[in-house]
Amino acid sequence: MRAGWLRCFAGVVERECLRFLRQRSRFFASLVRPLVWLVIFATGFHSVLGLSRIPPYETYVLYEEYIVPGLVGLILLFNGMQAALSMVFDREMGSMKVLLVSPQPRWYLLTCRLLAGVIVAIPQVYAFLACAWLWGIRPPPLGYLYVLPAVIVAGLMLGAIGLLVSSVVQQLENFAGVMNFVIFPMFFASTALYPLWRLNDADQALAIAAWLNPFSHAVELVRFALYGQLDALSLAMTVVVAIVVMALAAWRYDSGRILRRQLWTAAS
């Protein structure tokens, strides 16, 4: 790889980290959101939802324990959408052009942004896992190591979805729709909050939707990794979706569609 490419990557990562450090509230928000689910929602449902022995768990598990990988997924999902929001913001503020006129291929520049977003997400995930540990959710110690590559792969897929969303959303004002049409359906129609067999008992169509939902596979990848196991199907699905979605996002950014409307407005 050319040295210039590595410097470009380092520059993009440095900028994202500086931005993240400036926005301390973003870190706390990313931590509070899953903690509310863990401490309030999961505790409330603890007596209602008991979970029998299902892989990767070796015994009957409490609902709080089941929900933790889903909440890791929630952090990554919000982080991916935050990256999308930041791309739209950059486009509106003009700084997107600075990135796009640098002498690297567009797909590479977008990959740098994607990786930078995942790097920023990793401390958020581990901070949450530390809080969960204090709350009594204690996966095997090696699980904290094994979960890292799973978090990276899941983060790349969700970040790629965020990039694609950013290429479709025209203005910051439209971003509220992303909450309703992307984040909520992906989170609720997944295995983050309930296992697939329970969904299947309740509603088969919902179970199929959850199985098709790439977020479910990202969550299962994290869940198995946290207990030292590899779910090959989830890994394959997550990687394939990440590659396909990233290719679509790169194509949209490369085709000049993204800035076309903005430039037309400026030219008028």
Added chain:
Amino acid sequence: MKALAVRGVTHSYARTALDGVSLDADAGEFVVLLGLNGAGKTTLFSLIAGLLSLQQGAIQVLGNLLPQRREDALAATGFVFQQPALDLDLTVAQTLRYHAALHGLPRRQAKIRIEEELARFDLAGRTGDLVRTLSGGQRRRIEIARSLLHRPRLLLLDEPTVGLDVPNRRAILERTRSLCLEHDATVLWATHLLDEVKDGDRIVMIHKGRIVRDFACEASSRLAERFAEATTLEAAE
């Protein structure tokens, strides 16, 4: 080899923004692209920058045909956009370091060039300041300094003085002109302000997406008259 060669470029959004534009610029030339708002200047710059896809025609930057050799063309080109493109919450040094990294400059070399450019634009003492604390003129100078970090041979400035006071406008214009002499860089300066032209400048008038005049300015005092004449004639045609 031409620094910039634009041949028969036509581009449409809902209506035609550029209509068969052809334009050449030689090394070290200072070219003023003069046109009213909406004349097509920003669209032309966006096509040269690769921000829009070419629909018709051809563009070469220092012999690099777009879009096939876009990366090589961009490596040799510096841009100052009409709309300010700065991250307000980064410091001056962080802003310039980011740009240097995007262009693959080694950190040590970037540090030297950042110091040089900040000194050139009288901003040497502001490296640690947040961009949001700078005045409009200082921000514009940061953007020009940024565009020079990778030593471009072609510099495109899209209305870089809009919204600035007269002393700031003059300072930016004079410093940019001196670049042509010092570095043999080609400058394409888009503006609608006639007082930014001086005798001897090459003027390319653009109106409603077409190049209507291309000449060396002999009497800038008569420029308003010539501009009105060119745009009126075009309208009549």
